[in-house]
Amino acid sequence: MRGEHLVTVRNNKVQIKLPIRRNLTILKGRSATGKSTLIDLVGQFDELGPDSGVVVSCDVPCKVLSGKNWQRDLELISGSIVFIDEDNAFMRSREFAHAAKNSDNYYVLVAREALPQLPYSVDEIYELRNTGRSSSKYPAYSNVKRSISPKLVDVWLLFRTR
Template sequence: MQIKLTVSRNLTILQGKSATGKTTLLELIAAYDELGANSGVVINCDVPCKILAGRNWLRDLSFIENSIVFIDEDSSFMKSHEFAHAARRSSNYYVLVARESLPQLPYSVDEIYGLKNTNRSTTKYPVYSRTYASTYRIYGKSEFDGAKPQVVIVEDSNSGYEFFAVLCKNSGIPCISAGGKSNIYDIALNRKERDILVIADGAAFGPEMEFLVSLQRFKRIKLFLPESFEWLVLKSGLFPDKRTQEMLRSPASYIESADFFSWEQFFTHELIEKTRGTFLTYSKSRLNESYLAKHTRGAIEKGLPNLGILPQTEQ
């Protein structure tokens, strides 16, 4: 059996149906960790792969550095704030097998995977068969057709909200600050409007996806989930320098997991440092009015999909 898995962020979530290889993956890694080559398992990875389990998990984790740590859903500690705190302070990457959301962890909507069997054998009863299991994203990208939403809900109450609130005001669309990602579901559920656009930081929005997607059975909810507002600004073309462009093409090559547990934190740090002492000096808590000037705002708007929140003359 061969399983391929790409890990690019601190937190990767494995979900999906039974009998797709999740448990087998962890068993193979555990066998290799215990017996090495004698296990008959071959692991091709740039860093060590470890299994974390049992009641002594915190002690065991203290001895693991610069590794990919795999944890099964049967490990109840994975859902604790103690684990979240310990993971934040480590230099490791984590692959978590979890069917339920983990709200204490800021994992990306793009890093929630299922395992799928890609065996293409046409033999009905194969005696020897190699199973190739690869990953697929549970939540795909939203498509936007420019339809005007009845209301816009923005995750935070800071600079990102201030920017989108101006765009919505110019288009006559109510714009609401959720005051945090965990509040979005309740706000959307209790609004009388059916056509709702949710704007949130995709880099840490993974735990909320299951709830928001369930609402789509009753309401027409569109999800715009860029990495973060700061990421939108950095990719707007306002910063054409070579390093910024290379960083945006390959963030994982620039982000040190021990320093930034979420990519949103990294992009915020980058924008603050890049604009320090300039007319675009950035603060997450309050939006610099320079970002609402025609040229600057226009550059950011060009990077947006057709969300339906710009005046018709700007769509």
């Protein structure tokens, strides 16, 4: 899979737009900014479709990968954007790094810590931030911002190698 993809995920309370440009994208952010909510919404849509109350707009399928059977499940996913939450320990394994490198999927990894075994670009580290509070009438919009400015790249690379 090549090229840029825009993923828009929304329900009646939240909307998140996320540009995906490379095979590995890191998504970080403070607590309660919507990282896990994003993963949950994509998973609900993947499982129930429109009946979930979630709308996922993208030109390729979006999937969630989790659990102890991740290797078996990943073998069945192709040409998709795969979302993985930080509580999945396999994301930090060399086996996952090898599997990700040899697949045709793009990956969005929610992570608060460096993942030195994965060859991601510092240009594809995004921070999720809320732009407003949700109410039943008006949804909260979460925006995605590049996390690391060019001046901090050297510091980040130093941190990754420790």
